[in-house]
Amino acid sequence: MSILTINTGSSSLKACLFMPTGARLNYHYKFTPKNTNESYADAFNGLLDKIKGLNLQAIGHRFVHGGEIHDLSRILDATEIARLKSIAGLAPLHMSNNIFGVEYLSRHFNVPQIACFDTAFHATLPESAWRLPIPNSFKLRRYGFHGINYSYIARELPALIGERAKSNIVVAHLGSGSSLCLMQNLKSIDTSMGFTPAGGIPMATRSGDLDPGVILELAKSHNHEQLTDLIYHQMGLLALSNNESGDMSQLLISKSSHAQFAVDYYCRQVSAAIGAFATKAGGIDALVFTAGIGENAAEVRSKICKPLNFLGFTLDESANQAHATVLNRPLSKPVLIIPADEESVIFRLTAKYNLTPITT
Template sequence: MANILVLNSGSSSLKFALFGVKAACTEKPVVSQAQALSPQLRGQFSGLGTERCAVFIEGMAQAHTPPPAEAHDHQAAMISLLTWLEQQSLLDNLVAVGHRVVHGGTHFKQSTDLDERTVKLLEALTSLAPLHQPYSLAPIKVLQARLPAMRQIACFDTAFHTHQPLEARQFALPYAMYDRGFQRYGFHGLSYDFISRCLPSVIPDFEPESKVLVAHLGNGASLCAIQAGQSVASTMGFTALEGLPMGTRSGAIDAGLVLHLIAQEGMTADDVSTLLYKESGLLGLSGISSDMRTLLRSDKSRAEQAVAHYCYRITREIGSLSAALGGVDHLVFTAGIGEHAAPVRERVVAQCSWLGMRLDPSANQANQTCISAPDSNVGVWVIPTDEEAVIAADCLALL
């Protein structure tokens, strides 16, 4: 059986998954991937560069010792993974490696093969996604050196949003700047793509023209308005900093405040970048943690206020995206917080009662798929996302 390796690289983690190709497939729907792709294993290096570095593997038919957990960065983790895959004879039938790449800029509007030219184009986008792009590129470069003949494919978080209407993508800046790439790109597109493709198989009697809001709530967080499988609007913009407050990122902030910090407070651009990307969000608001689980367990008032602000901002953006859609039929929660934090979902739905949303409390506490009450005008759902499955399906389509 031919295999496809999928890599999803974060700032301190490297997720990997191996899919077996069971049959040829000329289309992209994830819902039909069960016939074409067979998940073989999944795993993750976490805590890269820290003393807490760990590795786990799940899904293998028999127990195997995982790769060593001494990886100090993404390159070392990738080398360790390749060595381990070779020891398990899992490289023998590898036909492609698919990568999650956060920013595709204006050049890449769909999944694409990687070569020296495309890698250089992606490197040039690093300043737009400093927490993600370098880590996406690190495994690519290791593979180019270790397995130069291996086919590598990049799948982009920005690609799903490229067909938004012009007015949704523009900033109110001189138009020539839009042509130079100063525009709203949106992110978390692989997650939204997966949810969009799954909706017909998850929601009974789902209508293709339904107006759907998806809340991808994790350490990074955003919302997306989707209709007919297309992104209509999203909360993230030029970078993955805009929109909702996140674990350590500020989310939307007045550009004038940034100017003030530089001009009046004497902060450098690097200082402001560190503040907005690494010291803000839930961590900055609470002064306790960037982890929603920790904040929900805490009895500190600042933890409660951070959660309240987070849910308030989600609710405001739901109102904005509902206007962009002209209504809303379904709200989907996904990603770590969206899938597991019942108190966050409860607050958000309660604050959206003006839309006719009603929650089934017991279903919400049990993290069931449908958590809306029978009398709710809006379907409310919890659907686990699977970015790796989308990457594998797109690689198969290209192959």
């Protein structure tokens, strides 16, 4: 029997069917984040057309937020689904979509479903990285996200750079949602996102870190629902480009000055965040690009790396333009592209349960 993995992002649905033969069937659907329910229904209908008639052993889901628990994965029974619904507000752009997928597929497949948590990889954050400078009584903290992909990168790094993989590594997960992770000994010791996936570096439609006073000022003219929509759907690259686009691929081919400004601003902020990690760690030994922008936007990688020459990173532009695995010049510290593969991690976490289909 096969295992299906579901990766519901902020702007896309990725599904992967892992066959007993080892073959993988991939399905990818992009959509407008503000129209998720209809878009997801369309996406899942298309997916069902491709996999109907196949016997599934289990379904594994990427869940962006696991809350206070640090388990890598959990079985999605009624209690766990209720718990996840109770914390959905911590990541409204993602969690409602994650839960939608579980409930949708449960109507079509009577098989166990597993939640795999993006926050779990960051359970190793020291208190200096996860604590917020607010009273403890609020019980709020930094969690960090994109952990499933970061765990995949950590697994792949030793084969690419050997023992250096255990030193100070910055991984730049750059996509519609963007974040950075600082690793030591292949474990997370700092990350750019915080309490929610809205923080950190700028993103497609999310601002990243903002002066709290800006939110207080906006709250004077926006109610909670309007403010949530503004924070998750109207900021970031979209706002910086004067509403031209939140899609980096579109901004890179645009001739407008607004688009160029948005690209330059984004790259400057990513470079600055990498530099801050270098200060915290006392230096960086390798840099990894991953996810949609990180893997496919040579111009963005070039703009990010240029200010980092003083840290020992120099790109080979021919390798960069070719999207090669190794991007650095011979005397430079390693700069790599490692394509995201959250699906393989979700598959492993789901398969370990050795589940059998539900019988009634």
